[in-house]
Amino acid sequence: MIRVSHLHCGYPGRPVLRDVNLHVERGEFVGILGPNGSGKTTLLLALTGYLRPDSGTITIDGRPLEELSSRQRAQKTAVVLQDSQVRFPYSCAEVVAMGRYPHQDRWRGPTPRDAEVVQWAMECTHTLELADRPISATSGGERQRVMMAKALAQETPILLLDEATSAMDVHWRLKAFELFQQLQRHQRKTILAILHDVNLAAVFCPRLVFLKDGIVAADGPTRDVLTPATLERVYHSPALVYDVPENGTRQVFFVPEEQGTPS
Numbered sequence: 001m002i003r004v005s006h007l008h009c010g011y012p013g014r015p016v017l018r019d020v021n022l023h024v025e026r027g028e029f030v031g032i033l034g035p036n037g038s039g040k041t042t043l044l045l046a047l048t049g050y051l052r053p054d055s056g057t058i059t060i061d062g063r064p065l066e067e068l069s070s071r072q073r074a075q076k077t078a079v080v081l082q083d084s085q086v087r088f089p090y091s092c093a094e095v096v097a098m099g100r101y102p103h104q105d106r107w108r109g110p111t112p113r114d115a116e117v118v119q120w121a122m123e124c125t126h127t128l129e130l131a132d133r134p135i136s137a138t139s140g141g142e143r144q145r146v147m148m149a150k151a152l153a154q155e156t157p158i159l160l161l162d163e164a165t166s167a168m169d170v171h172w173r174l175k176a177f178e179l180f181q182q183l184q185r186h187q188r189k190t191i192l193a194i195l196h197d198v199n200l201a202a203v204f205c206p207r208l209v210f211l212k213d214g215i216v217a218a219d220g221p222t223r224d225v226l227t228p229a230t231l232e233r234v235y236h237s238p239a240l241v242y243d244v245p246e247n248g249t250r251q252v253f254f255v256p257e258e259q260g261t262p263s
């Protein structure tokens with residue numbers, strides 16, 4: 001579904017990603033982790049077509065990204081950013097409805113199906129009660145839920161999340177990730193989620209990709225790559241890794257330097 005080959009990408013005068021290779025199949029839920037500045041957002045921006053590669057290729061369903069029009073790209077990929085700015089005081093319902101633009105005919109306007117999808121997206125993100133509120137009058141966590149609803153309303157096979165739940169409390173963050181998991185399992189959506197919370201990633205993402213200094217430092221099934229060795233190599237922080245028998249996941253405890261690692 002998504003194939004990134006020998007990707008070099010960055011900003012004018014600042015190369016970031018170096019020879020990144022990544023192949024993601026339809027229906028995968030991949031966590032993208034790594035230290036600040038390691039290139040996670042740069043990779044996501046390259047996947048949306050916002051940043052053009054310096055070299056290398058990105059294909060979606062076998063088609064090079066640069067061959068797709070912006071409308072075609074928006075039909076394939078929806079993005080939820082950590083902090084989306086909406087300049088005008090649109091209501092939350094209007095913001096969610098913007099997710100339908102890539103499917104709409106400019107001359108016909110919204111159809112009953114558009115309204116149904118918007119209603120569905122707001123129901124499953126619990127944002128209906130915010131429908132008439134100006135987006136500028138919502139809290140950070142509420143705004144992230146509205147932007148999630150907009151991305152769902154876009155009805156794309158691929159969902160890219162960049163710290164999309166960072167402003168949410170524990171309850172809403174878990175609800176959001178449970179929803180992503182349902183979309184992955186029942187609609188076979190392909191989800192790439194940039195996260196700093198290694199433990200959240202370990203619970204929901206069966207595959208993890210660690211970036212470090214613009215290269216892929218580790219990529220594989222969560223159980224294989226979530227090891228003290230990988231974490232120490234990527235974050236330079238000693239870590240203890242535990243198996244949680246109750247749900248079959250792994251969890252990590254980063255050990256503050258001065259406490260040392262218990263023997």
Ligand SMILES: Nc1ncnc2c1ncn2[C@@H]1O[C@H](COP(=O)(O)OP(=O)(O)OP(=O)(O)O)[C@@H](O)[C@H]1O
Pocket residue numbers: 011012014016034035036037038039040041042043
């Ligand atoms: N618009 C820009 N122009 C120039 N350099 C940039 C720009 N945006 C990011 N960078 C630089 O590119 C590098 C990678 O940034 P990127 O945002 O991809 O990192 P990240 O892994 O997402 O980091 P974080 O965890 O802090 O969000 C960093 O060194 C950053 O300073």
